[in-house]
Amino acid sequence: MSEPAIDYEAVFQALPGSVLLLTPQFVIADANEALLRRAGRERREVIGRLLFDVFPDNPDDPAATGTRNLRASLERVVATGARDTMALQRYDVEMPGRPGEFEERYWSPVNAPVLDAEGRVRLIVHRVEEVTEVVRAETEGEGYRGRLGAELFARAQELQEVNEDLRASHAHERQVVLTLQEAMxxxxxxxxxxxxxxxxxxxxxxxxxxxxxxxxxxxxxxxxxxxxxxxxxxxxxxxxxxxxxxxxxxxxxxxxxxxxxxxxxxxxxxxxxxxxxxxxxxxxxxxxxxxxxxxxxxxxxxxxxxxxxxxxxxxxxxxxxxxxxxxxxxxxxxxxxxxxxxxxxxxxxxxxxxxxxxxxxxxxxxxxxxxxxxxxxxxxxxxxxxxxxxxxxxxxxxxxxxxxxxx
Known part of the structure; x- marks a missing residue:
């Protein structure tokens, strides 16, 4: 009995999670319906455009780090050919039809490479789960995130700081080792x-x-x-x-x-x-x-x-x-x-x-x-x-x- 043919395009569009396909230059090659719906964007607004042009940081928020953190993660995927799981991110989204107005949003992203036969990164699967409501948890008045949401975000930020410290430590070790090897x-x-x-x-x-x-x-x-x-x-x-x-x-x-x-x-x-x-x-x-x-x-x-x-x-x-x-x-x-x-x-x-x-x-x-x-x-x-x-x-x-x- 032959196996049924699978329409992977239909599967991609039906995925309940939000997914983008990116080129190694971070241009959006495709987006599924869940992502477009949650981001409030039309397909024509995103396909073929640079990710950070479609989803920029809020220029009026000096503490915004979503673009920087996401770019660093994607660059690690391209450099290593390995999946990179990010800590919880605050990455505000510009509201559709209201240029310059950003809505506070929280995302849990994972970036995974699609490799060719020679091990080179051809595409990046950028999957995000929105957890804004969990983090916000507005139970005690406007702007209050709630104890659960605040603790969750604080722990995620601590984890991200630990990861950055580890990467800096690894970079220092790399330089020490390369210097030692050059001498030997x-x-x-x-x-x-x-x-x-x-x-x-x-x-x-x-x-x-x-x-x-x-x-x-x-x-x-x-x-x-x-x-x-x-x-x-x-x-x-x-x-x-x-x-x-x-x-x-x-x-x-x-x-x-x-x-x-x-x-x-x-x-x-x-x-x-x-x-x-x-x-x-x-x-x-x-x-x-x-x-x-x-x-x-x-x-x-x-x-x-x-x-x-x-x-x-x-x-x-x-x-x-x-x-x-x-x-x-x-x-x-x-x-x-x-x-x-x-x-x-x-x-x-x-x-x-x-x-x-x-x-x-x-x-x-x-x-x-x-x-x-x-x-x-x-x-x-x-x-x-x-x-x-x-x-x-x-x-x-x-x-x-x-x-x-x-x-």
């Missing part, structure tokens, strides 16, 4: 006579930064070791763990027989570091004398080798679980691949390719396509092109490390 990660440099382009892009969220790292090292002969990794946690603790693991792998690389042995040593060390469990990492050792790349991965997305003819090869033949994931030690696998002059090797963390509700192969396909199209670019231009094309336009929800080396 190596700057762009020439390794031997080979130039590598490195990039780090923090997540837009204050709490989702600094689990990613990269490292480059010159080895004996015409060889270079390059690695990237991703600590599971975020924030200051993750930045400290990242620094420890990066330093440990850099030291191990200089005495190990190859990348698999270096990751073996790092895995043993990670067991003694709180927060290092399940870290992913991949290392490649490039040998220009033999024109080969030896590589090993601990649960990390595969490096991409761009051949001169534009073909892209994923280095996925030596993949093992993340650091500390096995209860007993086992030697890690190692693979080797040949490269031609003018090939390009790209190592990255998952923020570059992964999107919500999307198979990782789709992101890997985007990476391969971008590499092929930009194969003639120098390493700096190629690194910038990859970030510009592959990261979400509203900002990444996870941090991203990227290393590009022309071979």
């Amino acid at each position: 990660l190596p700057a762009p440099q020439t390794v031997g006579h080979h130039r590598a382009a490195v990039r780090y892009r923090p997540a837009v969220s204050a709490l989702n930064v600094c689990g990613d790292w990269y490292d480059l090292a010159e080895l004996s002969g015409d060889r270079m070791a390059v690695a990237v990794g991703d600590v599971v946690g975020h924030g200051l603790d993750a930045a400290c763990v990242m620094g420890q693991l990066r330093s440990a792998l850099s030291a191990a690389t200089r005495v190990a027989a190859g990348p698999a042995q270096a990751l073996d040593v790092l895995g043993v060390y990670a067991r003694s570091v709180d927060g290092a469990e399940s870290t992913t990492a991949v290392q490649a050792i490039i040998d220009w004398t033999t024109r080969t790349i030896a590589y090993s991965s601990a649960g990390h997305p595969p490096p991409a080798l761009l051949h001169p003819d534009g073909a892209v090869q994923l280095l996925d033949q030596a993949t093992d679980p993340p650091l500390g994931a096995r209860p007993e030690h086992m030697a890690r696998p190692e693979a080797r691949v040949a490269f031609a002059e003018d090939a390009v090797l790209v190592l990255y963390t998952d923020g570059l390719i992964e999107r919500r509700r999307e198979d990782i192969d789709v992101g890997l396909g985007r990476l391969a396509d971008a590499l092929t199209r930009h194969r003639g670019a120098d390493v700096e231009a190629l690194a910038d092109a990859l970030l510009a094309e592959l990261l979400p336009s509203g900002g990444a929800t996870d941090d991203t490390a990227l290393v590009v080396i022309r071979l």
Whole structure:
């Protein structure tokens, strides 16, 4: 028996709650009947117009904060791709047919993103429930809100102040962590006579930064070791763990027989570091004398080798679980691949390719396509092109490390 077709436009219009659909620029794309009725507006008055032009703050009320608070919430949704629930808001509405006259109104808003296949915000669902009558509760004379309403509004305002304090605290922590990471990660440099382009892009969220790292090292002969990794946690603790693991792998690389042995040593060390469990990492050792790349991965997305003819090869033949994931030690696998002059090797963390509700192969396909199209670019231009094309336009929800080396 086939399922009945659902008319989602009719469902949207029949919703008992007030709902607006907004573009990422906060232009009203649609409004349901409940919202139009409660706002006292005709459809032609709202569709295609900026939200804050249709519903401005009362210019005669210096304490009005509805527009500011709502804009901040919507900007967080666009930046993070996550739902944002607001505290109770006093957001007065201009009375229909009476320009400049505002009626005191109270709303409980929720803003939720509608994401596309690449995790970018395409629409925002702005749902509001009006609670004016509850807050007002005029039981003891004109202008008196009533004990219940006054307490409800006061608690909501306190909650909003707490949320603002938390956001300020998170922003401060973000800056501290980014400063620490900048000091720990190596700057762009020439390794031997080979130039590598490195990039780090923090997540837009204050709490989702600094689990990613990269490292480059010159080895004996015409060889270079390059690695990237991703600590599971975020924030200051993750930045400290990242620094420890990066330093440990850099030291191990200089005495190990190859990348698999270096990751073996790092895995043993990670067991003694709180927060290092399940870290992913991949290392490649490039040998220009033999024109080969030896590589090993601990649960990390595969490096991409761009051949001169534009073909892209994923280095996925030596993949093992993340650091500390096995209860007993086992030697890690190692693979080797040949490269031609003018090939390009790209190592990255998952923020570059992964999107919500999307198979990782789709992101890997985007990476391969971008590499092929930009194969003639120098390493700096190629690194910038990859970030510009592959990261979400509203900002990444996870941090991203990227290393590009022309071979």
